[in-house]
Amino acid sequence: MDKVQIKIGGMGCAACSAKIEKTLRSLEGIKSADVNLAAEKAVVAFNPDVVQFQVIKEAIIKLGYQVIEESENQVDDDVLRKDKEIKILKIRFIISASFSAPLLYIAMAPMISLPFPSSLSPMQFPLLYAIVQAALVVPVIAAGFRFYTVGFKNIFHLSPNMDSLIAIGTSSAAGFSLFNLIQIIIGNHMAVESLYFETAAVIITLILLGKLLEAKSKGRTGEAIKKLIGLTPRTAVIIEDNKEKEIPAEKVKLKNIVIIRPGARIPVDGIITTGNSAVDESMLTGESLPVEKKAGDTVYGGTINGNGYFSFRAEKTGANTMLAQIIKLVEEAQGSKAPIAKLADIVSGYFVPIVFSIALLAGIIWFAAASSGLANLNEGKSALEFSLTIFISVLVIACPCALGLATPVAVITATGRGAQDGILFKNALALETAAKIQTLVFDKTGTITEGKLSVTDIITVNKKNNDDDNADAKNILLQLVASAEKNSEHPLALAIARECEKRGLEFLPITDFKAIPGFGIEASASFSDQTISIIAGNSKLMDEKQINYSELKTEAKRLSAEGKTYMYAAMGFKIAGIIAASDTIKKNSKAAVNKIRKMGIDVIMITGDNRHTAAAIAKEAGIDKFISEVIPEDKSFEIKKLQAQGRKTAMVGDGINDAPALAQADIGIAIGSGTDVAIETADIVLMRNEILDVPAAVNLGKRSLRIIKQNLFWAFGYNVLGIPIAAGVLYLAGGPLLNPVFAAAAMSLSSVSVILNALRLKRISAIY
Secondary structure, eight states, X not given: OEEEEEEEEOOOSHHHHHHHHHHHHTSTTEEEEEEETTTTEEEEEEOTTTSXXXXXXXXXXXXXXXXXXXXXXXXXHHHHHHHHHHHHHHHHHHHHHHHHHHHHHHHHGGGTTOOOOGGGOTTTSHHHHHHHHHHHXXXXXXXXXXXXXXXHHHHHTTOXXXXXXXXXXXXXXXXXXXXXHHHHHTTOGGGGGGOOHHHHHHHHHHHHHHHHHHHHHHXXXXXXXXXXHTTSOSEEEEEETTEEEEEEGGGOOTTOEEEEOTTOBOOSEEEEEEEEEEEEOHHHHOOOSOEEEOTTOEEOTTOEEOXXXXXXXXXXXXXXXXXXXXXHHHHHHHHSOOGGGHHHHHHHHHHHHHHHHHHHHHHHHHHHHHHHTSSOOOSSOOHHHHHHHHHHHHHHHOOHHHHHHHTHHHHHHHHHHHHHTTEEESSHHHHHHHTTOOEEEEEIIIIIEEEEEEEEEEEETTSOTTOGGGHHHHHHHHHHHHHHHTTOOOHHHHHHHHHHHHTTOOOOOEEEEEEETTTEEEEEEEETTEEEEEEEEOHHHHHHTTOOOGGGHHHHHHHXXXXXXXXXXXXXXXXXXXXXXXXXXXXXXXXXXXXXXXTTOEEEEEOSSOHHHHHHHHHHHTOSEEEOSOOHHHXXXXXXXXXXXXXXXXXXXXXXXXXXXXXXXXXXXXXXXOOHHHHHHOSEEEOSSOTTHHHHHHHHHHHHHHHHHHHHHHHHHHHHHHHHHHTTHHHHTTOOOOOHHHHHHHHHHHHHHHHHHHGGGGGOSOOO
């Protein structure tokens, strides 16, 4: 099964996207087809053995839309295409407004006693008055010709859209006015009072203004992805035949040696071979501090070199780079649909035919009522004029655009906002599900904790652990044990060696080293011109060597209760102290847990560690519930048990050994990992090793869902209230008749308001 994204041009409203979806889904071999109006994309999953990609494109083109081919400079092409679209809309709006303004003045001035040239008096020169209006409306109709070409074409294809409503409404107004112009020509001068040229012109002008504002606003929703794509440099300097050569960045091949000068942007992923520098990786991690890089370290395309000079070997190029994977992830998320959008999609598919039916029915009913005398018209209009006003108002006020844009603009904005902070949502479903999480399960190691042991306690005999006066004795004990343990691969030995280096202590010369598996080590160290025998290990080793450690048993018991790993150390066959270490929690773990709990979400920690260690870490992180002694394969089973209780459950892990649990959870969150496994398995990938990004992701999901619900409420509410008002319900209650001009203004503003509401997500300064 193949999956492709198709860029589509020419969509005007939700009815367009609904029609394309329906057509594509009807093709044999299509598994799924989702068309995103705001992103102007279709995401299609299909069986290439049954249906060819070319057939899919031709189906879209037959409906009257354009398939925009992807190119190497897609971001530039998109920007140019959007700029061109906005420029054309601006020109059309200016033309339309330039002729609509005087037309509106000419139409309204005689009625409200504004200054008006006597040579155009409708009562004295009705024919000239009508011809001037007709002449002024022609450029306006020309500026809005697309409404007619697309609108009527879709009617003929039995798939009317918003353009169809506008085309019918304004054509009715202009056609009725043209009929009355003919009446004036043949001598019926009173027909001058039934001209609606200005209505058609102002409707087109207001719709063009709405389209212009909508195009500008929609352009802002995709800024995040444009910035990401723009991070890749256009050129790269490689070594070829022992000479430096500048080539296009997309031409860099695997194993090429790439030269990076100070301040340059790195073109592809690779491993440093020579040199060192500090690299700004904020575009990937969100961390503002540069990361020190040396030979053997990995660098990523799109990051910025500092003041150093280095060369690296290209390991990932093109679509395989980290930046390319992030871009792909964001693009797929922005092109996907949230489940909450299903209702709007269903309504959009039937919206235009229903609106047209309501408009036609309302017009007929009002015409019949007025003609028979059942309705008393106080508008000074004939039955035909009144019913025509109703018909046009209903067509123009209806807005399928607001329905179609309600969800996708929020999804695009939220996923783009998240990407800026290293929070990557795989699809719109992940964004929506994040807002509904009831239970959040944290893996312990590498998620809540640092993932490696660190020395926490150094206790010397007859001295307390926090006795500052005993600092020298502690350092000597640490130095001797670390020197003996430095070649060991045991996690506790590695932690002791790291602590020694951290304190700036030198490793002492070691002789007679002997590792005793399951017990510890023996060695001799040269210290202050003397040789000291060192024995370090567990209580069994102390017992075997007949070393009395009774005075430290109380401390050992305390350390064990705190979930710490420790070893005894003896010098010259006399107990000298204890060194303990533990996997310490990250500095923001407790703050992250508190933020999640404040959202009303239960927090559970899961680990393979023993109960004592798990209890100690959970208590320190502020977690009340934990599940201990669970092997990786059984973590997914524990997630299943929580789901069986009816709880929407999220799993937070490192994306590799927690992959089964991440996949089982309603939503999997991979923290501190940009690996292929994490991106493949998790629904949300947090690029930074920052646990605070977990509540940030949940919070962003909640805010975006709130915006989507607001948009859908106003989009549905607007149409539910607006259409009856336009149909004359308010007039029946003694209110005014809705002017089609105001209906057009309301329709245009409804789409813009939905987009602007979604754009509020961009202004969140700190989504924590």
